[in-house]
Amino acid sequence: MLADKEQQASIDGLNQRFKATRVNGRLRIEVAPGTEVGTIGTPLLTKVAVDGQVDQILGGTLPVETGVELPFADAVKALADAYSNDDALEPTPSAACGDCQFKATAWPVPGEPRSGFHECWSQKFGWQEEDFAQGTVLDLWYFTGKTKLIAKGVLKPSQVGMEDLGFDGQPTGLAGMTRKHRQWYVCHPDWPGGGEFFFDKAGFLDASSKWKFPLHCIDFETSAVAIPFVKGRRPYEMTAFQFSHHIIAEDGRIEHRSQWICTEPGVDPNVGFVRALKDALTGDEGTIFRWAMHENTVLNQLRAQMLRDPQAPTDLAELIAFIEHITVRQGEDKARIVGARNMIDLCEIAEKFYFHPFTKGSTSLKKVLPALMRSSPFLRDAYGGLTYGGPGMSLNFEQPVAWWQIKDGEVVDPYRLLPPVFEDVSVQELEAAEAGLSELREGGAAMAAYGRLQFENMSQTQRGAITNALLRYCELDTLAMVMAIQTWMSLGRSEQC
Ligand code: SF4
Structure with missing residues (x-):
């Protein structure tokens, strides 16, 4: 039985009838009393025949140990026997x-839980502690040939050659680094100019010369769950319940200009979300920034939802025009349709023009921000004191915050300076929400908090505490984008870069 994405929930509050929780570490679903076939509306599950796939698995083979591939049933028996006899199988390291x-x-260290990974690699390759400290090829960002490298004995980044990556050693042009450049720099820190990190100043200045002030940084919090919260929504359909919005003025002033959140149980936030975003961004034609594709994907999905909604809002035409103005989408003929004020992806800017070995090549904002923090004198000077907060600058931090802080000789990740995020949301709920959703892990906490807010048995105090935590967390997300732009602009002005 699989969730049928074509079906719409015919009742409100269906999700709230199935509460995910953990009992003794195991996922359990608590079903609300009175939940029966007759009370849950249109079925959202559909039967899908998988006989072909099952036959394929039963008729296939499975690797059991290096060089030992057995028919499925024999392999299962061999694995079951090894498990019952507590026999360790020979490790088969791969990607x-x-x-x-x-x-x-x-x-x-002795007394701590054992680490299967360290045992496997030590047994197979004779590795000692100092070998692990040099990293492994498993760290290579966006590289699909790891299993091949391991099979040929290339295990550490420093052992990787250009031919292993298919890298031709060409210097970066105005278009910036390719993924091959980044992978190469993870293995060999020989980027042009040397130093702690690589910044492609010419490429960045060329890209940023087209930006228009004031610059707008936006970030969304969304939820896409299997069981809809409200009537009319489909399994895994997008719910956009929050955004944060910072601006950078031409004189360098920054401001948390606007934010929006709707977590009221049973209220579909999507149309209100687009309307509020439109109000926030239409006062000028400044460049809008997102980090990665998520904001573009969300707006396109909300556009499609609104266009097929039988009870379309009265301002539908304006809302659709706004979305089309700031996004890129695929037309019916698969051609790319680019809005006149299409958002700029800062993650792409990071990928092309900024490499810090601390990120191990990753361009996730949660990895890039700590790297920027440890290496940017601009951020140290701008955020090292109690400089951020209060009216006119922040909507959620009334008291000034020093976002750049040192602890034990290291710059602290700003996200760790927030009070324990969502202290009102249990670890079990976070784990339940994140299980199997690794690609959403970074937004998992917000998603879990939203899910919990849809359950009504919560005091106003708890509700207020979670909402406040969500607002602060999302403000830091767009502030982190501001910090990235500020750092790169300061590097662009620097004579030393
Ligand atoms: S390290 Fe983990 S994944 Fe790799 S062979 Fe050992 S147990 Fe398997």
Whole structure:
């Protein structure tokens, strides 16, 4: 039985009838009393025949140990026997070790839980603690040939050659770094100019010369769950319940200009979200920034929802025109349709023009921000004191905050300076929401908080505390984008870069 994305929920509050929770570490679903076939409306599950796939699995083979591939049934028996006899199988390291479930972050010291990953690689390759400290090819960002590298004995980044990556060693042009450049720099820190990090000043200045002030940084919080919260929504359909919006003025002044949140149980926030975003962004034609594709994807999905909604809002035409103005989408003929004020992707800017080895090549904002923090004198000077907060600058931090702080000789990740995020949301709920959704892990906390706010059995105090935490967290998301732009602009002005 699979969720049928074509079906619409015919009742409100269906999601709230199935509460995910953990009991003794195991996921459990608590079903609300009175939940029966007759009370849940249109069925959202559909039967899908998978006989073909099952036959394929049963008729296939499985690797059991290096060089031992057995028919499915024999392989299952061999694995079951090994498990019952507590026999360790010979490890078969591959790219899968990157997501090994039995992995400690560092070489385990006596008395700490064992680390299967460290045991496997030590047994197979004779590695000692100092080998692990040099990193593994598993860290290579966006590289699909890890299993091949491991098979040929290339295990550490420093052992990777240009031919392994298919990298031709060409210098970066105005278009900036390719993924190959970034992978190469993870293995060999020989970027042009040397130094702590690489910044492609010419490329950045060329790209940023087209930006118009005031610059707008936006970030959305969304939820896309299997069981809809409100009537009319489909399984996994997008719910956009919050945005944050910072601006950078031409004179360098920054302001958390606007924000919006709707977590009221049973209220579909989507149309209100687009309307509020339109109000926030239509006062000028300044460049709008997002980090990665998410904001573009969300707006396109909301556009499609509104266009097929039988009870369309009265301002539908204006809302659709606004979305089309600031997004890129695919037309019916698959051609790209680019809005006149299409949002700029800062993640792409980071990918092309900024590389810090601390990020291991990643362009996730949660990785880039700490790297910027540790290396930018601009951020140290601008945020090292109690400089951010209060009316006119922040909507949620009434008291000034010093976002640049040092602890134990290291710059603290600003996200760790927020009070324990969502202290009112239990770890169990976060885990339940994040299970199987690794691509959404970074937004998992907000998504879990939204899910919980849809359950009505919560005091106004708890509701207020979670909403406040969401607002602060999202404000920091757009402030982090501001910090990235400020750092790169300061590097663009610097004579030393
Ligand atoms: S490290 Fe983990 S994934 Fe890799 S072989 Fe060992 S148990 Fe399997």
